[in-house]
Amino acid sequence: MIEHPASISVLSAPPLPTSISGLIDRWHSIGAFAADVGCGYEAARQMRRRGRIAPQHWPHLVAASRRLGIAGVSYEWLAGHRRAAVQGEAA
Numbered sequence: 001m002i003e004h005p006a007s008i009s010v011l012s013a014p015p016l017p018t019s020i021s022g023l024i025d026r027w028h029s030i031g032a033f034a035a036d037v038g039c040g041y042e043a044a045r046q047m048r049r050r051g052r053i054a055p056q057h058w059p060h061l062v063a064a065s066r067r068l069g070i071a072g073v074s075y076e077w078l079a080g081h082r083r084a085a086v087q088g089e090a091a
Contacts, residue, residue: 016072020081025049026070036064052085053078 017023024047027033034044037057053061058078065073065087 018023019071020051020053020085021048023065023073026065034035037061050080050085051088055082 002006016027024044025028027029027036030048031041034041036088037044037053039047039054039057047057055078058075061078062075063072
């Protein structure tokens with residue numbers, strides 16, 4: 001059986017991140033994430049712990065995600081996760 005090339009690439013692509021911590025874990029280290037996003041190590045660690053990324057880091061994060069082939073990371077995706085995290089803290 002010959003598989004269609006498009007189905008092979010879809011099946012082998014990593015799943016979209018479902019959380020901020022899951023997104024950050026796509027980097028080989030928290031230090032590498034911090035360097036790509038343009039923040040310090042401790043700030044990056046807190047982003048992962050809190051489940052949200054400050055909006056001033058979004059442009060670097062979206063660009064780094066594209067560069068690393070992490071699909072689905074957009075301003076809309078980040079805004080949705082930020083909204084959910086803030087609402088969770090308010091509850």
